[in-house]
Amino acid sequence: MTEHPTLRVVVEVAGKRAFASALDWPGWARAGKSEALAIESLLAYRDRYAAIAALAGHRLPDSPDVEVVERQTGNATTEFGVPGLVAELELVPVTSADAQRLVGLVRATWQRLEEVAASAPAELRKGPRGGGRDRDKVVAHVDEAERYYARSIGIRLPASTPIGEVREEIVRTLSLPSDGSALPGGTWPQRYAARRIAWHVMDHAWEIEDRSAGR
Numbered sequence: 354m355t356e357h358p359t360l361r362v363v364v365e366v367a368g369k370r371a372f373a374s375a376l377d378w379p380g381w382a383r384a385g386k387s388e389a390l391a392i393e394s395l396l397a398y399r400d401r402y403a404a405i406a407a408l409a410g411h412r413l414p415d416s417p418d419v420e421v422v423e424r425q426t427g428n429a430t431t432e433f434g435v436p437g438l439v440a441e442l443e444l445v446p447v448t449s450a451d452a453q454r455l456v457g458l459v460r461a462t463w464q465r466l467e468e469v470a471a472s473a474p475a476e477l478r479k480g481p482r483g484g485g486r487d488r489d490k491v492v493a494h495v496d497e498a499e500r501y502y503a504r505s506i507g508i509r510l511p512a513s514t515p516i517g518e519v520r521e522e523i524v525r526t527l528s529l530p531s532d533g534s535a536l537p538g539g540t541w542p543q544r545y546a547a548r549r550i551a552w553h554v555m556d557h558a559w560e561i562e563d564r565s566a567g568r
Contacts (some may be wrong), residue, residue: 360397360417366429372436376422376443378413379446380405380456380462380551381435392419401559408461409454437550443544445533453476455547456528462554463520469558477564483565491557498553499523506546507538512552523550 373391374382380460385391398516403413423440427436430437448457456527460537473488486494496516498526508522526536541549 358369358414358417358419360414360419361422361442362392362419363425363442364421364514365392365425365427365431365436365438367429367431370434371487372427374436374552375388375402375441375549376440376548378402378406380545380555382556384434384549384554388421388424392421397446398559402555405458405465405555408464408484409457411454411458436549439542439545443542443548447531447533447543449467449530452543453531454526455522455544455568459527459547459551459554460524461556462551464553466492466558466561469561473561473565477561479564488561491561495554495557499550502541502546502550502553505539505541506536509538 362375363376364371365374369386371385371386371388371391372382372384373388373395375395381395381398383391383394383398385394396417399413399417406413423442425438425440427438437438470488470492475489476487477485477491496519499516500510500512500514503519503523506523506526508519508526510519510522520552527543527547531564533542533544535542536546
């Protein structure tokens with residue numbers, strides 16, 4: 354069943370960097386040099402994100418009507434290349450059904466990253482100046498970031514905890530209903546946490562795809 358025929362988008366802009374994030378679809382967020390270009394990039398990734406939605410049992414609208422429901426003035430984090438601001442619309446209560454939907458989509462991004470990494474060469478195509486991590490280092494970077502993200506939602510685990518266990522705790526935390534405010538012991542509300550975690554996973558999964566031989 355197709356969901357959310359209107360694509361609700363949150364935009365943050367700082368200097369020459371803008372991010373457009375699909376509010377109802379964690380992980381579907383793209384950057385551009387302006388709001389218009391960020392939204393254009395977001396829509397260009399519709400088919401690629403549709404695979405994530407399908408893994409979670411959902412279907413994206415074929416030609417969604419974009420509605421910018423919130424605009425934010427970005428900061429240094431935005432300029433650096435990260436959608437770093439919590440939207441006001443993310444500070445709303447999360448029901449059990451909402452939580453399960455969020456978790457399902459986050460899990461789908463992890464599954465997709467695993468699939469992409471398994472089919473990618475160990476050495477990825479370098480950038481125009483010879484830069485860029487190879488496959489295993491990209492995956493390790495995602496894992497390390499999630500240890501930090503876990504702390505942002507109140508999870509405290511030893512640094513040596515396997516990433517699978519870290520993700521189990523992230524799922525447990527995000528699976529519970531909440532009042533929409535920052536999660537206990539953390540600084541991020543639930544909806545933003547799902548969006549930020551899923552965005553980072555997909556940003557690097559797509560990077561691996563794009564830098565694999567033959568693309």
